[in-house]
Amino acid sequence: MRVLVAEDEEILAELVATGLRRAGFAVDTVYSGDAAIAYLSLHDYDVVVLDRDLPRVHGDDVARHLVANGSRTRILMLTAAGSMEDRVAGLDLGADDYLPKPFEFPELISRVRALRRRSARPAPPLLEKAGLRLDTVRRTADREGRDLDLSPKEFAILQLLLEADGAVVSAEELLERAWDAHADPFTGAVRVAMSKLRGKLGEPALIRTVQGVGYAL
Structure with a gap:
């Protein structure tokens, strides 16, 4: 699952990103609205954690951009503007959820996961196949x-x-969905991670390589 954190306070942005990475998400961070739009245009994010008061391009305009382009990326507004009027305005702009600052990390992570389940590619909480339970x-x-x-x-x-x-x-697709924007596509990171995963899954083998195409269970 891939998340973009758009927050102009860099220390807070990195704290949020670190917490989300520890929860197992691939996370990129940007500190302005124009950078958020650029990243959202380049990568397929499940969720954007969006501060409303972003420099250069306001967070509200980032939300409008996503809605106007029919993006499947879910929007979680994370902002100090937490009054009822602010929440209503944010949701009316197209946000899927609204979390005022200050916030608790467990709630943020839970809300991000909930938005992922509501995305165009919903993920049930329990995945099972061939003796695997995730x-x-x-x-x-x-x-x-x-x-x-x-x-x-x-x-x-x-x-x-x-x-x-x-x-x-x-x-x-694995590189796009499971790594952040700093991943080098030429390092063989997917191949190395796949090899380690296969080793942990054990025998009989569950993952097959489709030469020149990808991987499948």
């Missing part, structure tokens, strides 16, 4: 009752493969 809320995974102890990247890859339900997922 709990996307508790962030646990097991095979035939054996705990898999997955890293965040391995968990994200397995979630994407389970959601595809047997369809092939390309390495490019």
Whole structure:
């Protein structure tokens, strides 16, 4: 799951991003509205955590841009403007949820996950196939009752493969969905993570490589 944090206070932006990464999300951060629009145009985000009072391009205009372009990215407005009138205005602009500052991290993470489930590609909280069980809320995974102890990247890859339900997922899509914008597409990061995931899944093998296309369960 990929999230964009758009917040002009850089320290707060990095704190939010760090907390979301620890919860297993791939996160990019920007500090202005024009940068938010640029990133949203380049990458397919599930959720944008959007401060309303952004420099250069106001957060409200970022929300309008997403709505006007029919984006499937869900909008969580995170802002100090927390009055009822502010919340109503934000939701009327097209925001899917509104969380005033100050906030508690568990609530932020829960709201981001809820928005992911409401996206165009909904993810049920429990994914099961071929003896695999993946709990996307508790962030646990097991095979035939054996705990898999997955890293965040391995968990994200397995979630994407389970959601595809047997369809092939390309390495490019895995890189887009499970890594942030700083990932180098030429490092072989997907191949390395896939190898480690296969080792943890054990035998019989569950992930097959479709040569020149991608991977599938």
